[in-house]
Amino acid sequence: MRGDGNHRADAALARVLADGSPGPRRRGDRVPGNVPRSLERARLSDTVVILTALGLEYDAVRAYLRERDFVRHETGTVFEVGTLAGTAWRMALAEVGAGNDAAAVVTEQARQLFSPRALLFVGVAGAIKDDLALGDVVVATRVHSVHGGKDAPEGFLARPEGWAGSHELVQSAKHALRDQSWHTESAPGDTEGQRHPRVHFKPIAAGDVVLNSATSVLRQQLRTYYNDAVAIEMESAGMAHAAQIGRVEALTVRGISDMADGNKYAEADTEHQPRAAAHAAAAAVAVIRHLPPPQAPSAPHSRAAPPSSDRDGLPGSPRSGTPLSLRHLLSCFADAPLPLYVLSPAAISAVGIPELSADRVAAEISEFTVEPVTASGEPGAPMVPCIRAGAATPVDAAGATPDERARLCTYAGALLDHAVAAPPDDSGLPLLAPHVLALLWRRDGDPARPIAAARRVRDAYLARGRYEDGLPLAVQLVMSGQGGLKDDLALGQLHSGRGDFGEAEVVLRRVLAKAEKDAAEHGLSLAGRTGPSMRDVLTNDAEGPFTRDLSQTQCDVLGFAARVQHALGNALYGLRRYPESERLLQAAVGLLWRTQGAENPGRMLAQMHRAQAVARQHRWEEALGLVHDVIPWAARLRLDQDSPETDALIRLAHAEVTAEIVASRQRGDRQRTRGVGMFPAPVVKWLGRTVTPTRPDRLTWADVRSLCDDAVRACERAFGGPHPRTTEARAVRDRASEGMGG
Structure with missing residues (x-):
């Protein structure tokens, strides 16, 4: 098993492609050329596409191919095409890599190239039910996309999304795998006397975050919201959604390679993954053999010339x-x-x-x-x-x-x-x-x-x-291969915006690793303290920026790294990993203070988001201190006029921090205080009270409602009524109204 996730499958890509599919293929590709789709489907209805994520999964299926050849999609994706011995079926095989995004994209590419009779995703998965054993096979009757939902005050509210396996393919699988005749050859790792793998027709979960714990929050969410799923993997949600949009019969077949319980490690994968992949491949091939034989096209046409009715009215090239x-x-x-x-x-x-x-x-x-x-x-x-x-x-x-x-x-x-x-x-x-x-x-x-x-x-x-x-x-x-780190950052921000925080984390951690490497190449480090040193603060204007020893290029590198840290911190906040979120946001605040100065709107917004993460950890006075570091700056700089979007987001964060404090106190939560540097927690608490004009114990729902009214007006001015941030501000206002008793 390689992962699970938080991802509502990204077949939105396949949806747009279905509306605006790429044009004619390049000349020389070993696929039918510029022919009507109806004719292409008639000629290629003898093809079944199999997608895999790992090389060992690909090899397990490839062993069944005969008379192999290659077909290349115009984007570069390579499909290996061959015959299945003893049948009239052709199989087209591709290795897509891990993740639902890639699976959705290649599913759409396969539909364009082959108009396949069926499409199967074959590979390994991790079991999340105790009645499964290593080497067993799961045929997915339904694929759940996990982690779609809402992070509400009362906890995580799931919004499940899923796709049923093709009825025809599930029925064929039940017939083909009813007895052990499909498992005639020993797989890598099979031993004499070992029981045959059992086949389970059950739902499966798919996402993009690796699950290797029996006690994690994610594991509990799976038990609570997806308790009929018996296994978890990383690609089927993307494949299933894209196949549904493209009207392709699709099915997932997985072999169990681990129990997703904390005992997954490299040595175990080396032992169990080849066996699980071989069992899944054998089961998938058995399903294909039991499909009704393909029908030959009734009227084959020349590749070079479509029928005259399809050429009427064509302008000259x-x-x-x-x-x-x-x-x-x-x-x-x-x-x-x-x-x-x-x-x-x-x-x-x-x-x-x-x-x-x-x-x-x-x-x-x-x-x-x-x-x-x-x-x-x-x-x-x-x-x-x-x-x-x-x-x-x-x-x-x-x-x-x-x-x-x-x-x-x-x-x-x-x-x-x-x-x-x-x-x-x-x-x-x-x-x-x-x-x-x-x-x-x-x-x-x-x-x-x-x-x-x-x-x-x-x-x-x-x-x-x-x-x-x-x-x-x-x-x-x-x-496309033509983008840069800013394109990767935008992808992560879009994932976060639609609530796919786990997918956003995967993308943004890759971007942050590249940003750290770029910083190192320019003689900079993102480790440790990122803000100005005490000497810088004492010997310069404390408002900053502190760029005397930095070139413009170095400032740009650090500024971009701060944007990535800010985006990743917000994604981790969405995953409720508040301490990690706080650390990244603190680093982003330091970098922006150092390179842009305290008046920078990005620094102020990152500070407010940091305050939200601190408030979630019940360090209320510290959170209010961060808020009051920002509010005077925002008022003095008239952000409502010069940067209305940032002003609206700051007001929204202020309202949410205050709402969290009032709600936590109402639940009976106790305030926490931590030591900072040489100052123990009691000293920090005293210092906080001397510089923070607002005390947590004096805040009420009426205060929250007032802040929310300001936030709603600011969001409506900056973003408009239908924008998600405006909707979020209204939701906090409704919560405040409920707290006030209407």
């Missing part, structure tokens, strides 16, 4: 001698409504496409069917004139040279970047997202403009709190 038209450009976009202003004469002129004159653009646009579309779908939302999806027939890319296709996609990317950078209003951004994503997938032409457009849309979604919509773009930017 943009070869030399053939004038470039808007229809050629449309072939690079997704099959989704495209805002008309993307192809307006002004946009064409601004981007600089010499082959298209303004008069010609205007004439061609008049030939398209244009209809108003609302991006949000809500009544009264602004309508955006769009070229209807499918109104223009795409170019036959099989007849275009790679250079011509690259030229078209470069133009399309430039048009999208121009449209995203200066849209008439924000209402068109959701309509641009599938086209941006489609160009990222195609990877033809200059990638700079599609990547710039994708970053603009992603950042707009992040700022507006539309984390679910921004996540597919963030994932693809990271997977």
Whole structure:
């Protein structure tokens, strides 16, 4: 078993891809070319795709392949394709790596390439029920995505999400695995006299955080909210969600390699994982053998030429001698409504496409069917004139040279970047997202403009709190290989925004490790005290910054590291790991004080979030001291005017800290005080009372309500009514009203 998680499977990526799938494949790939999907499905319905996460899982399945060949997706993913002896089935095998994100993406890629008859995820898992034994096989009747929920005052409130295994595949598995005939060959680690592996048809849990404890909080949450799950792993939620969206019959088959009870270690994995993987592979192959035999296509067609009915109305390929038209450009976009202003004469002129004159653009646009579309779908939302999806027939890319296709996609990317950078209003951004994503997938032409457009849309979604919509773009930017650490940071922030704190931790810890390495290469360290030294404070203005011995590059490196620490600290806060969260936020505050000064809004916000983590540990006076370090600065600097978003978040954090203190005192919790440096806890407590104007024992729900009213107004001004932060402020206000007795 490699993990479990907190992740509502990230097949949001697959959803967007289903709406705007990447265009025609590159010439030379060993897959059918530019043919209608219905014909492709007819020809490839003899294919079953098997995905694995680990190399040993891949090898266990690969042993059953004959006449092996390779197929490469245009993004670089390699599928090994072969026949299954004694059947008419072809099997396409891929190793996707660990995690639900990767599983969702490769599931969608497999759907595009093969239109498979079925898709199976085969590998190892950890048992979370005592009636399972090492080497047993679990066929997942349902896949639970764990950790989706809400962290509320009364505790963690789960919001379970799951996907049932394909009824047809589960029934085939029950028939194929009813007796021990499927387990005819000994697997690595099998010993003479050892009982045959049992097969369990039960639900399974999937996430991205390794579980290796019988007593952890996560283990208890699994017992409480997912108590029908018998095993846990890391990929099936992503696969199952993407398969559901793509309408692919899917099933998970796992072999038990450990008990997820604290006894998982490298030596044990070396012994038990190959055996578990071999059992899972044998069971999966038995399921495939019991599927109804594939039907041969009734009317095979030439790869080079679709039927004439599918070619009617196609414009000529943009070869030399053939004038470039808007229809050629449309072939690079997704099959989704495209805002008309993307192809307006002004946009064409601004981007600089010499082959298209303004008069010609205007004439061609008049030939398209244009209809108003609302991006949000809500009544009264602004309508955006769009070229209807499918109104223009795409170019036959099989007849275009790679250079011509690259030229078209470069133009399309430039048009999208121009449209995203200066849209008439924000209402068109959701309509641009599938086209941006489609160009990222195609990877033809200059990638700079599609990547710039994708970053603009992603950042707009992040700022507006539309984390679910921004996540597919963030994932693809990271997977494109063209992104940087800032793209990884944005991915982690989006995961945190949608409540996937465990996934955010995984992403952000990788980013922090790279930031620490970058700092070391510049002669800096993020270990220990990150703020200014006492000598710096005494010999300089205590407000900072303290950059006399730092170059601008070093300041930039430390500033970025502080942003990562802040984001990771917030993710750990969402996971209720308050001491770890506090340490990271304290480090972020120190770095920002050192490099930006005490007046920096980012430092103040990190300090407020640190106060929240401190309050959760019942160190109330210390938390109030941190709050009162920030509030005077915010008032003096008029953040409500110069940085309204930061001002709103500071007010919200102030209200939440106060609410936590009042609620804790109401529950009868006792205040804690810790020593700091040379000062013991009693001295720290006395010092805190001398500098903090507010005493915890004097706070009431009325104080909380007043702070919440300010926070709600600030959030509505800064973010708008539907934003998650505004909703959060209203929820705290409702809690305060309940505490006041209505």
